[in-house]
Amino acid sequence: MAQAARKIILFNKPHLVQCQFTDEHQRPTLKDYINIPNVYAAGRLDHDSEGLLVLTNDGGLIHQLAHPDNKVSKTYWVQVEGKVSPQAIKALSEGVELKDGLTKPAKVSLMAEPVLWPRVPPIRERKHIPTTWLSITISEGKNRQIRRMTAHVGHPTLRLIRYRIGNWTIDGINNGHYLEVE
Incomplete structure (x- = not known):
């Protein structure tokens, strides 16, 4: 066959x-x-x-x-609540302690809001709380890792888009x- x-x-x-x-x-x-x-x-x-x-x-x-042993990198575009400080970016980049262990170092940077399709339903917006877009690249995949990482540094994820896997x-x-x- x-x-x-x-x-x-x-x-x-x-x-x-x-x-x-x-x-x-x-x-x-x-x-x-x-x-x-x-x-x-x-x-x-x-x-x-x-x-x-x-x-x-x-x-x-x-x-x-x-x-996870193959360490294929994945990049996510992440809209989080609040204005993200350099200290929060540093913490995410170095790894944060979650309930299932320390995350591996990540590549994290601020990014301009990408041009995207509308999300249905739209994210929750709060009039007096700004949002920030981050590009986060990781090479591990703990359950809901990005969401837990951003929450750990005080910035809940509002929208998460996987932009890249490998190439x-x-x-x-x-x-x-x-x-x-x-």
Whole structure:
């Protein structure tokens, strides 16, 4: 039996979509957006996070991208509550102590608000509390790590978008759409 050609799908996951093809609670899933058989997500994004998800039929690639020992870097665009101080950026960059241990050093910088699709529903906005956009690059993947890191330094995450995994980005992929790559 011939082996199927390797497929790699870059999907720009919308907010509130489950990173699986079925859901017992009838929530939106990958099946609502991707009609390609035998591809599976290489890693996860929480339902309340958006952005790049890589799907493939190559088990080795899934392992390479998703297993923490492989240290594939991922960049997130993160909108947080409040004005972020240099001390908070330094703490995030050096690693913060979470309940499941110290995070590895991250690359963290302030960024201009990116041009994005509207989020449905929109983030909560408070009239007298500003927001800040951060670019955070990590090479580990603890559960809800970015959200827990920003909360730890006093800046709850309002919107989280995975922009990059390894060399792949969401550039040119509209939210809710995918691109098949070589």
